[in-house]
Amino acid sequence: MKLIDLAIKDLSHTFRSVFSLVMMFGAPLLITGLLYFAFGGLASSEGGFNMPVTKVQVVNLDQVPDRTSGFAAGQMLVDFLQNEDFAGVLEITLVADELDARAAVDAQKAGVAMIIPLNFTTAALDPKTEAYVTLYQDPTLAIGPGIVKDLVSHFLDGFAGSKIAANVISAQLSARNVGVDPAIAGRAASQYSAWLTSSGHSQEAEGSGALKIRSPRGETQTADQGSEMIGPIMAGMIVFFVFFMGANGAESIIREDEEGTLARLFTTPTSQATILGGKFFGVLVSLIIQTAVLLIASTLIFKIDWGQLPSTALVAAALIVAATGFGVMLMSFIRNTRQTGPMMGGVLTLTGMMGGLFTNGIPNLPPAFDTATLAMPQGWAMRGWRLALAGASINEILLPVIVMFLMGAASFAIGMLFFRKRFA
């Protein structure tokens, strides 16, 4: 009973402290929120990310020769860009005059002006003719023009392939004194282009298309784009600030020692085990509350899907045990509260960095780095959260959970050893 009384007293101290409340709830949500808006522009009403729509003024000057049997490369490019798949990112407007299109970009009424040259179809059919599609872009924009450039390059690569093929066929047939009917060549180019478009679509369906976005579980859900990105960031914040509060809670032993209340507690008929146990129980409960609130709040605010409830609960429990143990061990090494600032700020930031908490958003990190993060309990916590976010089952998250429990228990035992020795 005294153990609970001690824990309640510490909890009331924690929840009356503005600093503690900010570090428990305010800071992790605020930082994640800032990153959420910074990376995603503004969130959509559904909570996901909206890629900004790029206005493209297209000037199609392409003049189709009579002999091509209706094959018009310029119009194919226009059709390609007007494909409904790109409607969310491109807004295509056809204009007749190149100068008008450029003026619209200069006036920032459009992000890109695309000029298809006069001889575009001819160049597509004739190996000896060259043509250039001109992109005129607003220099202050990067993403939208980049997408247009990639799409046009993708389209032109197809024509380059068809030109090479046409060259080879033409050379082979000429060598055998056989002429090539321009109408047949036009139909072949048209069929090739159709194949290209359908090929591009099928690639997208498999997930390798230029704009294909997948959810962690491989489902095509635009609203989950935010979750995919923001989930690990929020997880990193939860891990860092739960570890911080674990150490902060354990610091109360040092503070009570300095303020004389710990010595006074030792003069009451309360065993040392109950006193230390009560204090650590208080830390544990405060971390449970912190983690639960952060998970619920981030689900509501950022629409993060934390995966299956049992897996999430298990990862959270393991995180709390690891953070409590680590905090107790950390605080057992210091002598007074003047040392707690550098210790908590320095060691937790360093171990957090080594645990990969601040590199969640960086893609393609070397595998060795991912392995190195596992030297820290924070690294295992992040691994657990990533698996939970990906919808892993309990069996799949058992390894990081067990390691976290073991690391927490070991560091708690070391901390208790030092504390008991100190207060013996």
Add this chain to the structure above:
Amino acid sequence: MINGKAIQVQDLYKNFGNVYAVKGVSFEIPAGEIFSLLGPNGAGKSTTISMLSCLLQPAQGDALVMGHSIIHDPQRVKASIGVVPQEIALYPDLSARENLNFWGKMYGLRGEALRQRVDEVLEVIGLADRQNGKVGTFSGGMKRRVNIGAALLHKPEVIIMDEPTVGIDPQSRRHILDNVKELNRQGMTVLYTTHYMEEAQELSDHIAIMDQGEVIAHGTHEELVRIVGELDRLDLSISAESEKIMAKWQNTEGVRQISAENGNLTLLVEDSNRVLPRLFESATRAGVRITSLDIQEPNLEAVFLQLTGRALRD
């Protein structure tokens, strides 16, 4: 309790590394008494009561509190004592009532009994009307009173107070001294440490004077004063460096003891009427002017000076 003794201290030693803070301290406190440990800072008073409170393990010796050994039965010792530490050992972000509630629980009180006892203690310490104020916002004197109140909740048989009046205003000090007397009237045995001679003199049935880890004198106020016999104590201020005149006065007939601190001189003399003219004469010859003079009857300050050659001051 054995033979009516609330506390029996038997040859206690405590060392911190090579330094002995307490060296063979022994004394007994009859139940229902106020007993003071008097001595300057660093005399070993706090270390002694830390051992009696089971906070420190003695290097040697033992003590019985209400018949229980501090070494073999610390939990029962703790249940029978209330400790008022020298520093304010309270939670500043909790109110006076919340603090008392918490400390009451640590002594095993619960429910209605706890609520009633907290009400009573708030009345005793005179803070019933401020019970919901946060302790962190209280004045030093009010904090001291809550600090005392937290040790009274479980109605201990022995209350141990470590310099409870340090650094507070005269009004709060008066309140605390009256509280101590009242608690004693209610039957509590009080072990009180102080370096204020007046407090020990006013409160105590018995006094032990400590210096450098040892009890150098022990008895009632009257018994202790008898140590210095009929000696008068003179407190003087002079216009020059004390070294200039001390050597001369040391050798003046009738002067038994002399000490200097911060330009003030304290002398123990056999008969102030006879000695004073000699002191004035030698001062005049040395070119030193006596700027103030106070003649006091024999007291504990004189006893300490007589025993140690030093004044009992901070």
